[in-house]
Amino acid sequence: MVSAAGAEERDLRPDELPDGLVVADDRGLVTCFNAEAVRLTGIAAATAIGAPIDRALPLEDPEGRRWWRLTDPYGGLATRSGQPERILRLPDGRTVLVTARYVRVRPAGPVSRLVVALRGTAARRRSERTEAELVATVAHELRSPLTSVKGFTATLLDKWDRFTDDQKRLMLQTVDSDADRVTRLITELLDVSRIESGRLELRREPVRLDESVRRHVAGLTGGGLPADRFELRLADGLPWLWADPGKLDQVLGNLLENALRHGGGTVTITVRALPPTDDRPEGLETTVSDEGAGIPEDVMHRVFTRFWRGGARGGTGLGLYIVKGIVEAHGGTVSVGRSARGGARFRFTLPAGLPAFLA
Template sequence: MSMERGPSCACRRGSRSDNRGKGAMGAEMVSKLLRDVAENALKLMRADGVYIFLCDEETGELGLGVGVWASGKEELPTATLRKDSLAARVAATGLPIFLDDVESHPHPAPEARRWGLRAMACLPLKRDGAVLGVLNVVYRAPHAFDEADLRLLASFASQAAVAAENAQLYADLEAKANELALLLKVANTLSSSLTLPQTLNTLAEEVVSSLNITLCSIALLENDSLSVQAAYAIRSLNWNPPIGKPFPLSSLPAHQKAISSNTPIPFRQDDPASALPQHELEALLTKGISSGLILPLSTAGRTLGTISLGEMRRWQRAAFTPHKINLCQAMAHQAALAIERAQLYQRTMEEKQRTETILREASAGLLTLNNDLTVSSLNPTAEAILGYKASQLIGKPLPPIFTQHPSPLDQALQTRDRIPPTETTISSKNGPKDLLLAVAPLPDGFLLSFSDITRLKEIDRLKSNIVANVSHELRTPLASIKAYTEILLEGLEEDDPTLRHKFLSIINQETDRLAELIDNLLDLSRLEAGRFQVNRQPLPLSQLVGEAITSLSIQAQRRDISIHTDIPSDLLLHADRELILTMIKNLLSNAIKFSHQGGRVDIVAKLEQDHLALSFIDRGIGIPEEDLPHIFEKF
C-alpha cells in the first residue's frame, strides 16, 4: 500500500547543527527528547529502525536529529539527505508517505536500497502549519500499515513535533543569550582599546574568532578610496594583506554598493549573480575565498569604511546566512562606534600634542589660573621668566609677584574683561623684572601671557644715558673748537704767530678727540651688529703698551704723571691689534685722568696659569663700590 495524505503546508526549517549560537545544552535537549519519542515508536511499532530528521531553517537541508535501531547497532544514515529522498519529499510537500513494500512502488526511495529497507512510513513534524522535520519509521521486510498504525504514527509525529519545537524554542533563547553575550564581549573588548590601530586590530581578531570564519579585513574610507588598515586570518592561512594601500572606491563595485546603500552585501563565488570580481576579491580579501560578507561601517549617516568577511572552507560556503548577517550587522555597528571613538581620541591626542608643542615652544610666557587663582599650567618660557619650576607652582596659589597695584590681573578680576598688553613690573624669584602682560578671562579662570622686556627697558635707559653722555663728550671739544675759532676769525692782537699756533694746536687736539669718540661709537656699533672682524695675530705686549704710552704722553705730562712698566720683552699676546691697543689706551687714559697731580701709574703684565694678567695701577680716587658691578657695561 502507498499512501500520501495531509494538507499542503510551508516548511519552517530548524537551526543548523553547526550553529555555535545554539550551544551544547540546546543540542543535548533536542537529542534527548527526540530519542525518547524514537525509542517509543520503535518499540510500539515493532519497527527495525526509527529516524527523526530536522530541517535546517537557513540551508533548507534535512539533517539527522536522532536514529535508533532494534538491533541496537548505530546504523546511522549520512548527516544530510539527498533532495530526492523520501524524507526530503515529505518535508517539501508536508504530506505523509506510507510504503508497505518498496519494491512494488513505481518510484522506490533511493535511501531504501542504500539501507536495505522494504517498508517505510514518513510523516511530517508539523506545528502551526509549518514543517519542523520528518519522522521516518522503517522495516527490513514488507509491512502493511493499518488504521491503528496510522493513528499511532500520527501520535508519535505530533509528540516529536512538540518535542522539537520546545527544544528549538529553548535553543533559540539560548542562542539569543549567546549572541548577546558575544556582542557584550565584543563591546567590552573594543571599549578597552582607545588608539585607532589597537581598536582595528582587536576588532579584526575578535570577528574571526567569534564568527568562526577564515579572515576579516577592515578598510577605512578616505578621499573616495578604501585602504586596509587591519586584517586577521586563521593561523593556517598564509595571507599578506595590503595594509595601507589605497584602492579607488570606483574599482570596488560590491564595496561601493555596500557603502552607498548602507546595507550588507553577501557573496558566493560559485554564484555568478553575487560573485565578487576577482580583482576586488584579491584587493580587500584574498583569492580562494568561497563566500563572504561586506558590511558598511557607518554611524549617524557618516560612513567610515567597510568590514570584509571571507570564508575559504567550502563546507562553510553557506556560513553567511540571514541569521548570521544580522549578528554581523550588530557587530559592525559596535565596531563603527568604537572606530569613531578611537578616531576622536586620536584627533584629540593630536590636537593635545599640537597645543602642548605650541605652548612649549612659544616665546611668550603663558600661565593659566583657576578661578581661585591657583596655578593650573605654565610653559617653559613662563618658568624662565618667573624663576619657578612648574612643579613648584601648579596646584598652588600664585605667589605675590606683582609690585604695582592695581595689577593687570586685579583689573581682570574686577571687570572679567580682557586686559590688553600692559607694561608692569614683577618681583620674580631671580629679582625684579619688567613685563608686557596681557590677561584674558577663561571659563574656569584666567590666561596670563607675558614677555620679559627687562632688557629692552634697560636698553632704553641705556640709550638715554648714551645720548646724555655722548652729548656731553661732544659738547666739550666742540665748545673749545668754536671758542678758539672765533678768536682766530676776529683776529689776534699784534698777530702773534706763537699764540695762533697754540690755538690751532688746541683745535687740532679737540678735533682728534672728536674723531676718536666717533670711531669708538662706530666700533661699538659694528661689534654689536656682528660686523667687526677680529684678526688675531701674535703681538709683543711691551710694544703695544709703549705705543699707548707715547700716544698719551702729552696727557700724562700735563698732570705730571709718571708711567712705569713691568712687562717681559718676550711676552707675546694673540689678539686683534686694533682692539687690544684701544683697550690698553682706554685703561691707561682712565688711570691718568683719575690720578692725583704728580701721581704714578704702573702697568704690570704676568702669566697666571693659562691666561695673561695685565694690570693698570694708579693711586687716584678709585671706583665707588656701588659702581663695581657695572664696570663692563657700555658707557
C-alpha cells in the same frame, strides 16, 4: 618617545613661568591666571578665573581706551593671529607689557583660545632711560669741543690779521685737539654698537704686547708727563699674541688714561707670561694699577658697564665697557680689584701664541 627635556616642558606648570600668563576659552572666559599675572596686576586669581577676559583684565591703552574693545579678539578679521607687544595700563595705574595670541582650530576659523602674556615694564623703562642717557651723554660730550672749534674758527676768520703767528698756531692746535675728541667719541660709540651686536671685527696679526706698552708710555712721557710717574715690570721672553694691534692699543690706552685720570702716584704696568694649565692654554697677563683712592668694593661689579664713571673728572663712561668687549672678543678675561698700594688694579689676560701657519 618623549625626551627628558620634552617631558619637563610638558609638565611645566603655569605658576612656574617667568611671565604672566592669562588664558581665555572660546567664550572669552578666563581659565588660567598664573602667579606672575597676579603679582604684575594685583588681581587675585580667584577673582579672574571664570570671569570674562575684559572684566578680569581691564586693560586700557595710553589714551584711556578699553583695549579689548579696540582689539576685539573674538570678532573682526579671522586672519589675525594676535597682538604685538605694547604697554597698557590697569585701572589702578599699573603698567604692563602685553602680548596676545589668537589660537584657532583651523585657519580663518573662530578663536578657540586666547593666550595673553604679561611682563613688567621696569626692564623696558630701564632700557629707555639708558638710551636717553646715551643721547644726553653724546650731546654733552660733543657740545664742549664743537663750541670750542666754532669759537676759535669764527675768531680766526673774523680777526685773522690781528693775531700773531704764535697765537694762530695755539688756536689751531686747540681746534685740532678738540677735533680729535669728537673723533674719539664717535669711535667709542661705533665700538659700543659693534660690541653689543656681536659685530666687532678683529684684524689679527702677530703682536708684541711689551712693545705696545713701551710705546704707549713713551707717548705719554713725550706729551709732558714725568717719566717717574710710570713703573714698567715687563718679563723677558714674552710670547707673541695673535691679536688686533689697534684694538689692544685701545685697551692699553683706556686703562692708562683711567689710571692717570682717577688714580694717583705711580702707575705700574706689569706683563708676565702665564703657563698653560688643564683649564687654559698659555697666556699673557697684564695689570695696570695706581696709588689712588681705589674703587669701592660695592661698585666694582659695575665698572665694566656702560656709562659707569668712577668720579667727577669727566669721560663718557664707555672706556672700560669697550675694554671688556675687546678683551673678551680676543678670548680673554678682564677683572678689577685693589692694588697692593691701595689704588685700583685692572688685570686682563689673553691667550698667547701664533697660529700654526705662522709658528
